[in-house]
Amino acid sequence: MGGILAIPVLIFAFFVLLMFIFTVKQQTAAIIERFGKFQSIRTSGLQFKIPVFDRIVGRINLKIQQLDVLVETKTKDDVFVKLKISVQFQVLKEKVYDAFYKLENPHDQITSYVFDVVRAEVPKMKLDDVFERKDDIAIAVKRELNEAMIDYGYDIIKTLVTDIDPDVQVKAAMNRINAAEREKVAAEYEAEAERIKIVAKARAEAESKRLQGQGIADQRREIARGLEESVEVLNNVGINSQEASALIVVTQHYDTLQSIGEETNTNLILLPNSPQAGSDMLNNMIASFVASNQIGEEMKKQNQATGIGNTKKKRTPPRSNDDINY
Template identity: 50%
Template sequence: MDPIMLFLYWLGGIFLFFSLFALFFTIEQQTYGVIQRFGKFVRVVGPGLGIKIPWIEWVVGRVNVRVQQLSVKVETKTEDNVFVHLVISVQYFVQPTKIYDAFYKLQDPQGQITSFVFDVVRARVPKITLDHLFEKKDEIADAVKSELDATMDEFGLGILKALVTDIEPDARVKEAMNDINAAQRQRIAAAEKGEADRIMKVKAAQAEAESKALQGQGIANQRKAIIEGLRESVDDFKRSVEGTTSQDVMNLVLMTQYFDTLKDLGSGAHNNTIMIPHSPGHMGELAEQMRNAVITGNAVGSKNKKE
């Protein structure tokens, strides 16, 4: 065989072999392929095995339609002149029905989204104080999403969610805020502790008052019983011993109580009472003083009644 023909056959075989490989292509899941013919857009193909004209049609790009997240850090100033850093996270995706727009109309989608985030945040945050900024972060996120929805739809992008993921004031401002919060909590704790102490003191005073009332009632009942017992003892003693007066009986009772007191003082192991020298005869003087006091009290009472 002619060597030239053999070379041509060999060259044709190689061409067919590579053309066969160039005929088929695959597109991954959640991805769309963009086909061009001689530099002109032809069609969009979905995931799976695809066929194209070898050497004429080319897969010039693959567009991922999965949800992607872009975090944008923005520095701005609040209404009360505090510089803060906000981190805005934008979740976006390419709309499967607008692959052409996403591939041909927008060169840098992340850069475009970042520009709009900066514009919205720096237009709204300077109208809000730092304290209200934490409360209105959802409003800022909604504003970012609304602005991006209206703009990026033209370029085939959909906005799933916009989130304000972090608000970080200047370090000195943050330290001052922490000091203020700590002082407020300490003030509340002090107030609560004072209220608790007040309640405890009130309850203790009430308990002490009730205790003293019961103690006084007990002492009154005890003295009443003692008086009743003394009265019965005096009457019995006078009936048993003829010629005995009530005064003699009272002197005897006082003497008995005197010796009982001495006995109690001497029987205690830890008593520290110092006894002053005296004689039992002083009991008569004590009885006389008590009698004179009673007589004087009765006289004063009678005089007051007459007046």
């Protein structure tokens, strides 16, 4: 009978013991009140309290926390923009009492200060300055929050401007401006590349023309030298310069026709293009034939004169004594 009664007693004692002890997690502080009055602050580990008299009224998180605040405001150039401000804060261990009893809702308090600072700073800037000076906005928010929240036991670790979102139409206009700017730069690069190509091509053409002109000059120099020699040869056989020139022109004319005719795939036909062309050609042909005949006659005379001078006289052999008549 005594053993049966001992079991409920032990169970009751166990529950009473549980009422005396409690645990606090790491990076957490527990607030103990006795009859509604602040008693103590307990940190992590196994803790004791008096049942019925002592009561855990709250727990404070001592970890670094982050609060994201979305603020909509207007810039100096009348552009509505939304800024996302991330605030990292922490409850100071030595000021857990102030954090718990002085401030009812810390998130709302921090949000209010963020709104106040952002709406005081951003209207002083143009939209482009907001993007460029977002660190200045974050520093201003941190400074203001530190001054206000330190009295409540909160330490502002860092503030960040994580997003800047202008109005949809403004973003579309900015995208068009950026696209136009990039197209302008691309056009400048393309124009520069085209200019380089044109300059290189012009230099190549100039060099080609220079070499071509040099070749033509050399060719004409050799032609002139050949013509000079031809005229000199013709003058030596009694043909004057005018007739020699006509003969050379006609000869070159027929050489050209011959070279054109040798091309098997050509379909070019050369015809006179003036009324006097036929008679001029005929006169040139007659002059060339006359000159040719004169050259032939002169060459025959020279050959005959040369043959007579070089012919040796035949010696008559002496007759024998039998052939002599006494």
